[in-house]
Amino acid sequence: MRLLSRHLAAMLFSAAVMAANAIATAQAADVVIVQNGGVTQEAHRKAMWEPAAKALGFTFDEDTSQSWTEGKAQVDSGAVTWDIVSLNMGEVQLAVKADVLTKLPSDIVDRSDFLPGSVNDYCVGNTVFSTNIAYNTKKFGDAGPADFAEFWDVKKFPGKRAMYKSPRGNMEAAALALGHPRSEIYKFLSTEEGRKAALDKIAELKPYAVWFDSGAQSTQLVKDGEVDMIYGWNGRIIAAIDAGAPFKINYKDGLLDVDCYAVLKDAPHVDNAIKFVKEISKAQYVKDMPKYVAYGSPNLKANESYDEKTLARLTTSPQNVKEEYMSDFAFWGQYGTILSEAFDHMLASN
Amino acid sequence: MSASLTSLQARRLNHEALRRAARRERRGLEALLLPGIALLVCAVLLPIGVMFYLSFIGEDGSFSLENYLRLWTTPVYGEVFKITFRISFFTTIIVAAVGYPLAFVLVHLPGRLQNWALLFVLLPFWTPVLVRTYAWLVLLQDHGLINDGLISLGLISEPFELSHNVTGALIGMVQIMLPFLVLPLFSSMKAIDQNLIAAASNLGATPARAFRDVFFPLSLPGFLAGILMVFVLCLGFYVTPAVLGGGSVIMAAMRIDATVRLYTSWGAASSLGIVLLMITVLLILVATYVGRRAGQGLFR
Amino acid sequence: MELRVGKDGVRGKSLPITTRSLNKAYGAFVALKDIDLDIKSGEFMTLLGPSGSGKTTLLMVLAGFVRPDSGSVKFGDEEVIAKAPHERGIGMMFQNYALFPHMSVFANIAYPLKIRKWPKAKIATAVDEVLATVQLTGYQSRRISQLSGGQKQRVALARAIVFKPQILLMDEPLSALDKNLRETMQVELRAMHERLGLTTVLVTHDQREALTMSDRVAVLRNGEIAQIDSPAALYNAPRTAFIAEFIGESSLLSVSLRDGACFYRDQPIDVADNTGGASGLLILRPEKLEFDNAQRRRPDRNYFFGSLERVLFQGESSLAFVRLAGGELVTVRRHLNEANHEDFPAVGSPIVLSLHKNESRVVRDDRGQ
Structure with missing residues (x-):
């Protein structure tokens, strides 16, 4: 067969x-x-x-x-x-x-x-490459979101957030925002409840998020000032900064890939x-x-x-x-597919 | 040998040669069809057949219905199909509402002006979709030309949310789809004998009545063809809703792309393709049936 | 307003049409120039002319499809110049029929009645009646594409008259038909006109059609009416060389006026009518010229001398080309019968032609205008 x-x-x-x-x-x-x-x-x-x-x-x-x-x-x-x-x-x-x-x-x-x-x-x-928080220094000075709890804090840091339209990186970020330390992320996400909690956490940002599909798109969003912060790829953000975007990368809790x-x-x-x-x-x-x-x-x-x-x-x-x-490739090998489906479902449903 | 032919012979005179000539001519015409048929088989039927077969192959390589079961049981696929059809539906409605008056005006322009206007309708056709999509972004985004312009004029203080949402996806898709409706509609309208409209008004019809009774029904075949074409093309859209939709507009094509990357077997994505194809074919059949019924209604 | 009762009982009301000082220009091109036209109630008037003469423009002005620059159009006593086509209530037959392809024969004919909000039963009766009139009973449910050219023509006529208009306009209605059918339809339309008594205006470029069908013919040229007359008067007494050439066949000979007498070269000509002035053209209709004998001259005829160049056999008649001594080529039609079947002289023989004085008309040369 x-x-x-x-x-x-x-x-x-x-x-x-x-x-x-x-x-x-x-x-x-x-x-x-x-x-x-x-x-x-x-x-x-x-x-x-x-x-x-x-x-x-x-x-x-x-x-x-x-x-x-x-x-x-x-x-x-x-x-x-x-x-x-x-x-x-x-x-x-x-x-x-x-x-x-x-x-x-x-x-x-x-x-x-x-x-x-x-x-x-x-x-x-x-x-x-790494997925990092970066923020507009014109708007926030040097005091942009220091960690993911702050990236999720839309009151303290109002404005639009560019995020990758995929569970990869965002699940980890949500786990960090929920208070789990770097070392515990994948343990947390390996449970059914953990994944659900992380997806729900991501869903909180839906009204504030612009989801990008490609690296080029993320550069454009930063360069044109369409977003006030981004959780995106360092090289793409640097490309925008090199083109004059007033952005600063925060390497803390960056996800290596x-x-x-x-x-x-x-x-x-x-x-x-x-x-x-x-x-x-x-x-x-x-x-x-x-x-x-x-x-x-x-x-x-x-x-x-x-x-x-x-x-x-x-x-x-x-x-x-x-x-x-470092990203846990075994985790993504195991859960990547169902998380992609669950992530799109989270985006698609109201 | 007698010099004159018998009547039977006379009827058979050159009969075979003439039949051969007719056959040769027919074969020549049939030969012209071959490249088209070959292309159809190689580029359409064969791949669809293979895709159909592959959609029944599971992750472990054996025959299985798992791909279809997954589409049924995983909620995201239903959502994505719903979004795909909803976006395509609204795009088609807007394209029809914008395109019909546009084609109507075009067809009534004087000759030279008409050529220029047609050129402008066609112009976007010659620009890659990706370029046009990003051009729309330049106009529509929060710090785009429209919002910056309105803000600097003091008309608004907060930008309109024109991009990275359904509105943006619709605007982009409508513009890209417009020529696909306008062109068949234009040629359909162009073929309408202006004397028919004159005849209707001579018989007492007001311009509005003449339009309703004569012009519109005669433009309907092109209109329906355009609508169907736009709708079907919308179903397969990827780039424009991806860039202008900002993530919430997830079309079937995007999910197919993701599925190809996420599964080791081709079956997962194939089943999605087959379902999309089936729904599309079903829709075309229904539309054709309804269209024909409506057409028959006109001949009462 | 005149009221007529046709012989089979179809009642027809009709209205006269009066136009005054109609002018229409398209940029530098003048399509209509001060057109004054009086069409009597129930009259069959044909507008005849070459293309660009303004005949179609004039018809379109009557129908309301072309808005003139100035002038007046009255149906009866009513000024209609500012009325839209759908307010004029006149029947019209279009070139290529203009039948609605998406409607059946019944729906086509019922269309003007539906607009006039006739009750359904009355519409059905009226359509049946008019289909009987045009001899298409039973064709109600046919589709237009299933009809032959002649049948389409009849449906177009039925649709144009079913709502009992008082005026019927026809824009080259027969031009799409083949010759035989066209001639049949000419007779039918003429008969129909006599029965219905509608004021009818026909536009055509076919002079034979104009002569066959009309009470009067208005010949248009360059936006003006060149002559308006009955077909016989138009043929027999054309007022200018243009009319003479446009209506029927004719050869034209240059003549000059000296001391009140008319001369072809140095030969005096007795003419019945001279509107040509000092130098005019003598009209020679081919069928009015006779082969004659120089020895037995008759005093009431003018004589011309030449040689036979060629004879064309055309069925019911033969056409002979005769080169006159002065170098002009004239044509002579000779109807064939047992007696004169084969008695043409040999090609090259000297020929004597004669024309009756009453048929000798000299007109102004306006061909170059």
Whole structure:
């Protein structure tokens, strides 16, 4: 049955894959790497891919993808043209369950160099980002919401709040707002009552919230002054600040999250791909990433080479990271789906 | 051999050659259909068939009704369908209410002016939906052109909530959908013989009566086609309600996208697609039936 | 107001139409220039003219669809110039019929009655009656698309007269029909007119149709009425070269006036009528010219000399082209019968043509205007 369904999926997606026709070029290059486009992809190419390929004597091709399911479609259809894909650590468990990733050798990187939780058997972290509170300094000065209890306090801090239209991050924030310490969040959310309480807490903010769907949208909301505060991604907020928005990020209780490189199952160049992931994860390359984008690598060895100014912008800098906590990917692997449904239901119902 | 043909032979003279010629001509026409049929099969029927099949495959890869059961038992899906149809319904109503007078004015403009006006109606067609959506944001948001303008004029002190809610989604969708109604309606109106209106008024009908009895019924086929097209297109909308709706407007397409990312099997999202498709097809059938009944009513 | 009773008992009231000083211009183009027209009650008046002559504009002014710049239109004693089309209560047949495609034959014909709020039973009776009049009994529930051209024509007529209007306007009503059907319908419409006695105004560009159907014909040209007369008078005594050429066939010969006498080149011509002034045109109708004999001259005829260039066989008649000595080409129609069937002279032979003095009319040359 499984095989049959794969066959049908193959029929469904092969047309699209053919159209994209990376096959010819895939054969020509030593490795094909995929990122989610935009500034991030450009930063990765300049900082890591190009110098690493030169060091290995490789040629590489690149492509752009917005969803891990595109890689899944390739594997299911048996027409894999990509080798390395970038996906969110929270999606890795789903991807492993769907059997679309190649298991990586245990020595691919030294896990002790990396932020805890940012490397596993299938994936090596490439970017750390965090979800943080940020607020309009014109309206609140330097005394914006100090923690999530205050972010929820619409009397003390009136105004609109931009929030990601997803349970991820918001559930944790609600747990913090309910008074649970960082270390207790996932224990609390692992109970039925905890999840319900958190969703109800989020629902309290519905009249004050503007829900964004994409990073670009969150930048726009901050830049245009449409919201007075945001619980959003640090790099996107910094982009707005760089464009002149009077906003300040509060790193306290920020939620760390990781995007990582994985190798697709049945990829055309599995061996090269593993070699390439190993090379581009080295500190000597990833240290250059902040030159191009306000994100850093989970390879903390890179921190040694940064100056004060760079460190202030990075969520991985020692002073910022000590107030933050890592997303529990196992939790999201288990509850992500039903929470997404419950979250949308909470939004949709009056 | 006799020089003259018998009557039987005469009737068969070149009969086969003529039949072959007719067949050749027919085959040629049929061959022209092939690319269309091939495209229809490959791009429409086959994927829908595959999607239908996949919708019965559960997370563990075996045949299962779990995907449909989930749609039934998880409250969010019912809510999302309700929102999708409600938003599509209101968008269609507004588009119809705005589009009909617009098409009416267009069709009565003198030739040159009409071409220019049509160009302006079509202009948005050539701009990507995403660009138009963000352009609306520039106008509608709290610190957008409209609100800033009204505030600086002292007309209002607090901004109107025009974006990040249902209002914003409706405004954006109406503007994007308008040409889809206006174009079929315009060509339907354009085809109406002006002499018919003249005849009605000659027979004693006031302009309003002539419109009601003659112009409107004759414009109805294009109007209904436009309405149906707008409604069906609305059902699949994603970007505009996502950006201008500010989160509370959750359309089926957004839920399908989320479902593709959240489930390891394609079945979960496929079942959503199939249900949306079924409801849409059902609606089209009902609309066509009602439309035909209404049409027959006109011939009394 | 005149009251008539048709021979089969259909009562028809009708009204005279009077227009005064009607003017209409579209920018620099003058469509109507000071039109004064008196149409008698029950009269069949045809507006004839080439395209752009103003005939359709004039009809549309009568119907109320075109608002003139100035002037007066009276139906009977009532000034209607400012009235909207739906207030004028006149019947009209449109080009291409203008039947409502979404309504049945019955609904089309009943439409003016429904607007006038007739009771249902009375409407049904009236529609049955008028369908009988146009010989379409039993067609009530047909759809318009199921009708032939001639049937559509009859439905259009039925719809135009069912509400007993006192005036009927027709805008090239037969132009969409083929030749045979058109001729049949011409006779039928004329007969219908005689029965109903409606004041009728027909617009056409077909001069034969105008001659066949009308009591009087107004020939329009450049927004003005060039001549208004009975068909016979119009044909036999055209007032200008334009009319002579537009109505029927004719060859025109330049003539000059010297000392009160008329000359074709140096040959004196006896004319019945001269409105041409110093230099005019002599009208030669093809059927009025005769092949003649120079030896037996008759005093009441004018003679012309030339040679036969070509003969066209046209069924009931033949058309001969004769090149006159002066170089002009004239046509001569000769009706064929047993006696003269094959007695045309050979092509190239010298020919003598004659025209009766009473048929010799000289008109002003206004063709270039």
